[in-house]
Amino acid sequence: MASRGTITMKNMTTLGKVLSRRNFSTSKALGAKQLTVRDALNSAIDEEMERDERVFVMGEEVAQYDGAYKVTRGLWKKYGDKRVIDTPITEMGFTGIATGAAMAGLRPICEFMTFNFAMQAIDQIINSAAKTFYMSAGRVNVPIVFRGPNGAAAGVAAQHSQCYGAWYAHCPGLKVISPYTSEDHKGLLKAAIRDPDPVVFLENELLYGVAYPMSDEALGTDYLLPIGKAKVERPGKHVTIVAHSKAVETSLEAAKTLAGKGIEAEVINLRSLRPLDFETIIKSVVKTNHLISVEQGWPSCGIGAEILARLMESEVFYHLDQPAVRITGADIPMPYTKSLEAAALPRPEDVVEAVKKILKVK
Amino acid sequence: MALSKYSINGAFRVISQCLSNQRLILHKSKHTQPKFPGATTSWTQKLQFTEQNSYAPIPVYRVMDSKGNILDPAEEPQLSNELLLKMYHDMSLLNVMDKILYESQRQGRISFYMTNYGEEATHIGSAAALNIEDWVYGQYREAGVLLYRGFSLQEFVDQCYGNIDDVGQGKQMPVHYGSRKLNFVTISSPLATQMPQAVGSAYAMKGTNRVVICYFGDGSASEGDAHAAFNFSATLECPVIFFCRNNGYAISTPVEEQYRGDGIASKGPSYGIHTLRVDGNDVLAVYKATQLAREYATKENKPVLIEALTYRVGDHSTSDDSSAYRSQDEVLDWANNDYPTKKFRLYLESKGLWDEDKEKQFLQKSRKDVLLAFNAGEKKLKPKWSEMYNDVYKFIPIHIQKQKADMKKHLENYKEKYPLKSFSN
Numbered sequence: 063m064a065s066r067g068t069i070t071m072k073n074m075t076t077l078g079k080v081l082s083r084r085n086f087s088t089s090k091a092l093g094a095k096q097l098t099v100r101d102a103l104n105s106a107i108d109e110e111m112e113r114d115e116r117v118f119v120m121g122e123e124v125a126q127y128d129g130a131y132k133v134t135r136g137l138w139k140k141y142g143d144k145r146v147i148d149t150p151i152t153e154m155g156f157t158g159i160a161t162g163a164a165m166a167g168l169r170p171i172c173e174f175m176t177f178n179f180a181m182q183a184i185d186q187i188i189n190s191a192a193k194t195f196y197m198s199a200g201r202v203n204v205p206i207v208f209r210g211p212n213g214a215a216a217g218v219a220a221q222h223s224q225c226y227g228a229w230y231a232h233c234p235g236l237k238v239i240s241p242y243t244s245e246d247h248k249g250l251l252k253a254a255i256r257d258p259d260p261v262v263f264l265e266n267e268l269l270y271g272v273a274y275p276m277s278d279e280a281l282g283t284d285y286l287l288p289i290g291k292a293k294v295e296r297p298g299k300h301v302t303i304v305a306h307s308k309a310v311e312t313s314l315e316a317a318k319t320l321a322g323k324g325i326e327a328e329v330i331n332l333r334s335l336r337p338l339d340f341e342t343i344i345k346s347v348v349k350t351n352h353l354i355s356v357e358q359g360w361p362s363c364g365i366g367a368e369i370l371a372r373l374m375e376s377e378v379f380y381h382l383d384q385p386a387v388r389i390t391g392a393d394i395p396m397p398y399t400k401s402l403e404a405a406a407l408p409r410p411e412d413v414v415e416a417v418k419k420i421l422k423v424k
Numbered sequence: 425m426a427l428s429k430y431s432i433n434g435a436f437r438v439i440s441q442c443l444s445n446q447r448l449i450l451h452k453s454k455h456t457q458p459k460f461p462g463a464t465t466s467w468t469q470k471l472q473f474t475e476q477n478s479y480a481p482i483p484v485y486r487v488m489d490s491k492g493n494i495l496d497p498a499e500e501p502q503l504s505n506e507l508l509l510k511m512y513h514d515m516s517l518l519n520v521m522d523k524i525l526y527e528s529q530r531q532g533r534i535s536f537y538m539t540n541y542g543e544e545a546t547h548i549g550s551a552a553a554l555n556i557e558d559w560v561y562g563q564y565r566e567a568g569v570l571l572y573r574g575f576s577l578q579e580f581v582d583q584c585y586g587n588i589d590d591v592g593q594g595k596q597m598p599v600h601y602g603s604r605k606l607n608f609v610t611i612s613s614p615l616a617t618q619m620p621q622a623v624g625s626a627y628a629m630k631g632t633n634r635v636v637i638c639y640f641g642d643g644s645a646s647e648g649d650a651h652a653a654f655n656f657s658a659t660l661e662c663p664v665i666f667f668c669r670n671n672g673y674a675i676s677t678p679v680e681e682q683y684r685g686d687g688i689a690s691k692g693p694s695y696g697i698h699t700l701r702v703d704g705n706d707v708l709a710v711y712k713a714t715q716l717a718r719e720y721a722t723k724e725n726k727p728v729l730i731e732a733l734t735y736r737v738g739d740h741s742t743s744d745d746s747s748a749y750r751s752q753d754e755v756l757d758w759a760n761n762d763y764p765t766k767k768f769r770l771y772l773e774s775k776g777l778w779d780e781d782k783e784k785q786f787l788q789k790s791r792k793d794v795l796l797a798f799n800a801g802e803k804k805l806k807p808k809w810s811e812m813y814n815d816v817y818k819f820i821p822i823h824i825q826k827q828k829a830d831m832k833k834h835l836e837n838y839k840e841k842y843p844l845k846s847f848s849n
């Protein structure tokens with residue numbers, strides 16, 4: 063839907079800026095083949111379509127136009143009208159149709175031009191896709207993937223810039239993924255497509271054009287990552303920083319700055335928001351005794367709020383040397399002005415400041 | 425049905441004739457009429473589908489041919505020269521403004537823009553037939569309506585730049601115009617949300633001799649909101665004019681993939697809504713259709729659906745490159761052979777109201793005016809940074825006051841790190 067056109071803003075993405083960012087992954091794959099997030103998604107879909115004839119893609123502009131963000135590039139040419147389906151502009155309609163197709167045994171990948179538009183379809187996602195297995199007493203499962211860009215892009219103002227991580231992570235019956243690197247995107251999307259349950263797969267427009275290293279294994283057609291497992295992107299011993307999606311990048315940049323000051327931050331890339339890998343967080347906090355969460359979404363009832371609440375309820379609480387801290391997007395609709403937009407989202411400096419504060423370092 | 429000679433006043437009649445012919449076919453029974461609450465109809469013993477070809481397609485009302493000649497003198501609206509010239513001026517000025525703002529986006533000066541090429545007549549023809557007290561809900565490609573109502577070039581540019589004089593205080597993307605003074609509701613990005621809202625506003629206006637006009641596209645008509653809007657407007661009997669700009673494409677999706685059946689107009693009668701279909705490239709036809717719709721809507725307190733058939737000559741937006749999904753020949757054919765502004769110009773020339781000299785002078789002046797507004801708008805400061813905390817709620821709650829105070833302190837400490845000079849104080 064939306065000034066929908068307003069949203070296919072390839073010209074507005076600050077790709078140049080993003081591309082120049084360095085990748086701080088400590089993965090062994092450094093120096094290996096680089097792949098953009100867009101291509102990682104594309105190959106995940108392509109491989110799964112090749113592997114399983116029941117898999118198909120449905121959404122606005124996904125076929126002839128190759129997707130508003132070109133994630134489905136080439137797939138219509140390869141698989142044709144039957145399996146790459148352009149839809150009229152009716153999110154509620156095509157989400158319902160995809161959900162029904164999943165109930166009948168197909169494996170739809172339902173693309174939203176952005177998750178902002180999925181709000182039109184949220185009843186289908188939550189009341190139908192997420193609950194049908196339960197309400198049919200396990201008779202009808204809904205193996206579907208809802209995917210598309212989530213969170214703030216660049217210069218698209220309040221109605222196009224919001225993170226739905228917390229919204230979907232709230233709902234039992236859904237699995238929610240918010241990946242960061244190309245490996246994350248590929249391995250988790252393939253796992254999501256094969257999963258028997260409905261999965262909400264939250265991508266980020268500003269990451270589409272960013273290249274990350276891919277291990278040989280990740281380049282293979284059977285590369286799957288487990289849903290519900292986080293990844294320690296950077297080990298450290300002084301403070302734990304938990305983040306998802308683009309906020310992992312922010313955290314890694316902060317960790318690099320902190321390393322220059324002798325502070326070793328452990329950065330956890332959540333990968334999945336539901337199920338949430340609390341074990342990995344516990345292990346880290348027991349080691350570092352300090353926790354900061356970083357996300358682009360709003361603070362109230364957010365992912366950080368959930369993590370901090372769980373920590374409060376657990377024995378690990380006694381391992382904290384200082385109260386844990388949330389770093390989130392500002393609690394206002396997204397400003398349009400570029401500099402204010404940047405200020406309304408967590409920046410590496412914000413993370414550095416927060417770490418220094420809880421570690422009582424000047 | 426023979427519909428070669430077709431008058432707009434008979435438009436409603438013809439559509440209802442289509443339906444009653446159908447009823448005649450069905451009406452074979454001598455039994456009493458069915459009593460079901462669900463429909464007022466007749467019995468039949470003949471089992472047959474009612475399908476697309478059961479009705480003739482709804483014809484397209486036009487006043488001028490593609491060369492600007494009046495087809496039936498009785499249908500020519502009797503408009504003053506002054507009004508005709510204002511309409512033409514605004515259509516041309518819209519083109520000039522589009523060109524300059526489109527280029528400015530290409531140069532990276534504004535983040536986004538949408539041109540109105542090819543749809544000028546739908547904007548100006550409908551705007552001219554309404555009163556300023558009537559409310560407008562646009563979709564996003566209705567800048568001409570706002571221009572006609574008196575939104576100044578400076579106001580357009582200030583909005584696109586989100587500067588200190590932008591009515592919206594820089595909170596929206598470019599082209600999301602709004603003006604309380606001109607009764608133009610601020611454009612909202614998500615498609616078709618304006619449709620039920622327009623019905624709600626029309627409900628509130630019943631009996632006040634005002635209407636709400638609600639613009640939407642062929643793509644938006646697919647949203648569930650469109651169904652809700654049509655149905656509620658009919659059952660609640662609201663004075664709303666649904667104005668569909670059917671320009672053939674929703675971004676890249678052509679109408680063949682958007683819907684089947686006789687376009688958007690055919691939906692009207694099935695909702696019990698009086699419907700007109702017009703040539704959206706004929707500004708006089710659009711004017712007459714909107715005038716009749718307004719008259720009916722205010723008198724009867726009922727909705728009207730207008731489908732204006734037109735063609736989007738420009739790309740969908742600056743984020744789109746339409747050469748990926750339609751041929752250049754197709755676009756050129758419309759631009760060269762049935763362009764609304766050119767057609768209207770030929771009409772004005774035939775009346776002795778316009779000529780090449782006037783055209784040259786007008787374009788020159790328009791360019792100058794747009795550039796003046798553009799240069800002034802570009803130089804203006806942004807609204808004060810703290811504006812980002814205003815208007816989340818009517819009264820600023822404590823937690824937002826705190827964020828604002830934190831940012832103020834932060835900016836005091838690190839003022840050299842931020843482009844504070846570009847913001848007003």
